[in-house]
Amino acid sequence: MKITVITGSPHKKGTSALLADKFIEGAEEAGHEIFRFDAAFEDLHPCKACEHCHFKGDGCIYKDSMEKLNPHLINDDMIVFVTPLYYFGMTAQIKMVIDRFYAHNSEIMANKKDCILLATSADGNDWTMQALVDHYKTVVEKYMGWEDKGIILATYCTVRSDIENSNYPTEAYELGKSI
Numbered sequence: 001m002k003i004t005v006i007t008g009s010p011h012k013k014g015t016s017a018l019l020a021d022k023f024i025e026g027a028e029e030a031g032h033e034i035f036r037f038d039a040a041f042e043d044l045h046p047c048k049a050c051e052h053c054h055f056k057g058d059g060c061i062y063k064d065s066m067e068k069l070n071p072h073l074i075n076d077d078m079i080v081f082v083t084p085l086y087y088f089g090m091t092a093q094i095k096m097v098i099d100r101f102y103a104h105n106s107e108i109m110a111n112k113k114d115c116i117l118l119a120t121s122a123d124g125n126d127w128t129m130q131a132l133v134d135h136y137k138t139v140v141e142k143y144m145g146w147e148d149k150g151i152i153l154a155t156y157c158t159v160r161s162d163i164e165n166s167n168y169p170t171e172a173y174e175l176g177k178s179i
């Protein structure tokens with residue numbers, strides 16, 4: 001299976017990066033091919049709703065890192081979103097990528113995919129991750145018509161040592177391995 005992992009944190013060695021690393025380790029051991037896209041370290045622009053992509057039909061006006069991600073969004077079998085919680089949602093870096101689906105929306109939607117959400121947060125109330133999960137499920141299941149294959153919500157993980165001392169990295173590894 002071809003899997004695209006999109007991360008949204010600006011921390012290269014942060015909490016969510018560890019979830020991504022462990023998921024990838026498990027998935028690669030299971031024989032899957034991974035394309036990792038660390039959105040915070042790519043050349044990306046937010047959609048400016050110019051509608052060029054729809055009126056001209058030649059893609060986005062921005063010729064940036066989406067050019068290398070788009071073929072994976074269109075053709076890969078699974079998309080994994082990895083994000084820390086920022087004000088009860090995904091980070092702007094990862095949301096920017098999703099907004100940029102707009103230029104190739106029908107092609108991305110056309111190929112049915114599986115999806116996974118890996119998220120970390122400082123707090124751990126029963127509602128802490130609710131808006132993030134609702135948004136993720138609305139986009140991938142209700143709108144894109146893709147299938148959710150797993151969600152890991154690593155709460156009470158403010159810094160790297162918190163998650164290193166938890167079972168979440170093992171859960172991410174096992175989820176990757178189980179695909």
Ligand SMILES: Cc1cc2nc3c(=O)[nH]c(=O)nc-3n(C[C@H](O)[C@H](O)[C@H](O)COP(=O)(O)O)c2cc1C
Binds near residue numbers: 009014085088
């Ligand atoms: C701008 C910003 C907003 C945040 N918002 C929340 C939040 O709404 N709820 C929460 O529990 N943690 C929040 N956090 C904490 C992060 O989700 C948490 O520290 C996470 O582990 C950081 O992940 P990273 O190391 O992968 O970047 C926020 C952190 C930042 C920098």
